[in-house]
Amino acid sequence: MIGVVLMANRRDALAARREALGFTQESFAIRLGVELSTVGRWERGTLTPQPWRRRRIAEALDVSLERLDELLAPATGIALPTHVPTRLEANRRFDRAVVVDDARDAARFARQIIAASVSSSALEQISVEIGRFAADYVSKPLSELFVDIRELRGEVVNLVECNRFPDQMRELYLAASRLGGLQAHICLDLGHYSAAHTHAHTAFLCAELAGHNGMRAWVRGLQSLIAYWDGQLADAVEFAQDGARHCSRGSIAARLPSLEARAWAGRGDKRGALGALERAAHARAAVGDHDDDAGVFTFPAAKQAVYAGTTLLTLGDRDTTTRAAQESSYALQLYEAAAPADRSTGDMLAARLDLGRAYLMRDDLDGLADQLNVVLAVPQVRRTASIVKRVAGIGEDLTQSRYARSPQGKQIRTEIASFCAPPPALPPAPTMEPA
Structure with missing residues (x-):
């Protein structure tokens, strides 16, 4: 009879505390990662929790270890031992139930591991x-x-959070870095610079966890690009220089000094800009146009010519302006000769705007108009923040030129103002037609 009372008291005290916190036996078992029957046996007093598990039970019930002892043995007032048992004591207390419970816990852990794995075909598809x-x-x-x-980035992040396989984790972190970099690029093109910085920072952390130097270098280049358009020219230089530490091969070796050169030019440092352009040219000669990657993760010669044109134009003297026009023209030739899928719309527009600005600096308003007309005809969904900034800059130059009050100059300025009025944006999501 006494034994029955003791077990009843134990059941009532432990169960009452559990229920007071809103746990069912099932939810409490899930919280602790044990079988439902194990919780029932604790509350009936037929099983004493192992010492290493007692701390987790106390935390789940929001009580101290001393209070947990009282809940487990309230009728006797005798506290359960709080020390970790010696090997001899543990051996004496072994029984079949403990062995079975431990095996169930191991099986549950194995199921979690298997459920978290990603098939090789899924990784390949990503x-x-x-x-x-x-x-x-x-x-x-x-x-x-x-x-x-x-x-897809959301799916990859979920896989990263669940996965337990080191080799797969490296691949998943690399995928997360690449997708984060693409999202940062989208934010940059939309003019959301703060969000672009955040995505790029996260992409770099993922590249670090993946241990991938190529991606480290590419993201540093992207961070330099974001800083440049955000007006943080000193940061743009530093990001490009830091990226060079990770760069071992591929066209990224030409991209980083090209980004650095443009930032130096923006700061008015002609020596730094020309030196970086020279390093970019040497890097291009070493790697050519061959790359293991594709698309936005590469830096083709045409894009390098665009960057060189912008750098030389920004320096602003007669010699560099002439060279800038040559680089911009060369970039357009390369892109027009490329396959349609390899023609970067943004870079081609940038080259035309740089070429038009060079015409304006040489007092050739017709030459400016010819290049500008192509850009102004581009629909809003193809306009990026950088293109809008370039067009606005030409409008400011035109206002300060001798053509500011001419009929043609006024007409061009009106068209520029109209082009720059709506911010770059994604089109609204399509609405669902009623069934």
Whole structure:
């Protein structure tokens, strides 16, 4: 009879505390990672929790270890031992129930591991999808890519949070870095610089966890690009220089000094800009146009010519302006000779704007108009924040030129103001037609 009372008291006290916190036996078992029957046996007093598990039970019940002792043995007032048993004591207390419970816990852990694994085919498919996004990003509007990139990144992040396999984790972190980089690029093109910085920072952390130098270098280049358009020119230089520490091969070796050169030019440092352009040219000669990657993750010679044109134009003297026009023209020639899927709409527009600005600096208003007309005809979904900034800059230059009050100058300025009025944006999501 006494034994029955003791077990009843134990059941009532432990169960009452559990229920007071809103746990059912099942939810409490899930919380602790044990079988439902184990909780029932604790409350009936037929099983004493192992010492290493008692701390977790106390935390779940929000009580001290001393209070847990009282809940487990309230009728006797005798506290259970709080020390970890010696091997001899543990051996004496072994029984079949303990062995079975431990085996069940091991089986549960194994099921969690198996459920968290990712098949090799799934990893391969993720890589293929990212490659497609990177290739399409060069020539397609953001509206065709934004949703798919965002959704796949969410799926990859979920896999990272669940996975337990080191080799797969490296691949998943690399995928997360690439997708995060694409999202940062989208934010940059939309003019959301703070969000772009955040995505790029996260992408770099993922590249670090993946241990991938190529991705480290690419993201540093992206961070330099974001800083440049955000007006943080000193940071743009530092990001590009830091990226060079990780760069071992591929066209990224030419991209980083090209980014650095443009930032130096923006700061008015001609020596730094020309030195970086020279390093970019040497890097291009070493790697050519061969790359293991594709699309936005590469830096073709045409894009390098665009960057060189912008750098030389920004320096602003007669010699560099002439060279800038040559680089911009060369970039357009290379892109026009490339396959349609490899033609970067943004870079071609940038080259035309730089060429038009060079014409304006040489007092050739007709030459400016010819290049500008192509850009101003581009629909809103193909306009990026950087293109809008370039066009606005030409409008400011035109206002300060001798053509400011001429009929043609006024007409061009009106067209520029109209082009720059709506911010770059994704089109609204399509509405569902009623059934």
